Amino acid sequence: MNCRHCGSALRCDFLDLGFAPPSNAYLTAEDLSKPELYFPLRLKVCEECWLVQTEDYASAESLFSADYAYFSSASKGWLAHAARYVETITRRLGLDRKSMVVEIASNDGYLLKNFVAAGIPCLGIEPTASTAEAAEALGIPVRREFFGEALGKALAEEGKSADLILGNNVYAHVPDINDFTRGMKAALKPGGTITLEFPHVMRLIEENQFDTVYHEHFSYLSLYTARKIFGSAGLRVFDVEELPTHGGSLRVYGCHADDPRETTDAVTTLLAEEERRGLRTSALYAQFQARAEQVKNDALAFLLEAKREGKTVAAYGAAAKGNTLLNFAGVKPDLLPFVCDAAAAKQNKFMPGSHIPILHPDTIVERRPDYVMILPWNIAAEVRQQLASLAEQGTRFVTAVPRLQIA
């Protein structure tokens, strides 16, 4: 296999999580008596451009099915993050009623609704029918397509070139990252700005976040690599921010290569930091597998020990990262009888692979387990707050990543 960005042969292994079903392929009771599709879940790193990437296995269309269940608005913390972003970027770029904002992967309108409220014209791009419908119900125009060069050019021809193109947690999810980047170039007005947020591979490595690896997530990016990809499409990264979201993300700011805005010191500083931490050496990537296995083994040992002691355990958050951990560890309902999630679309379904039932959050309060394992550790503080009444009654909270913690 060759690198998705630069075409070099991929020789360096990064992570092998065995085989797993697509992490968002939640199952109905009926599905449980049918065969389930598993794909290899392996990552390699390119030693030319340092793009960490999944091995090829399946087309994007088969993974993002019409009933894809992730609704961004389910997380209050994420909604607040989106509202803050809209306020800041509107001020920084001076956006107004004559501007055009395009969000790629606009999901259920969790972010664009803030632009609608401010009277700033916007357009969402979202191929998933259920979330696109939710956004349209909020008055947000949505194109139900995958974004790439063809759509970027079409938008420009239709007079929908953007002053701001934004994409949160989509850049790492596209199979053809070059085509996607050329699409942004095509749809960006002269003087326009791109902002993309994606998990920072430097944090993934340092914080053992192997569970953020899943099939739908094709690329794991450093600033160095993102800059290279932007550059190859005639764009330039001129600023960057480090964000605490999703265990440590980058927000990169892009513009046309010939834009007069100067590249900030933040870019130079972070590039140097990545180099200092070894992100351009094979050695750093080669040692990650052993660390992922350690985290997995500790989580499994905890569940086995709790079972032996007759303690009850439940999980909170039927997130994709939970599926990666549980399937890598081979956990089934005998060790983890149920998981609760606030998203109605997931309730009364089953986790792919592990077949653990997903129930309404009230259940966890009623049953008062001895331990609650919080699978989406990135929102652990929010979950602990929601379940404060359980803690008062003696329930302890467990997170597996970056290392097993029982609080």
Ligand SMILES: [Zn+2]
């Ligand atoms: Zn490469």
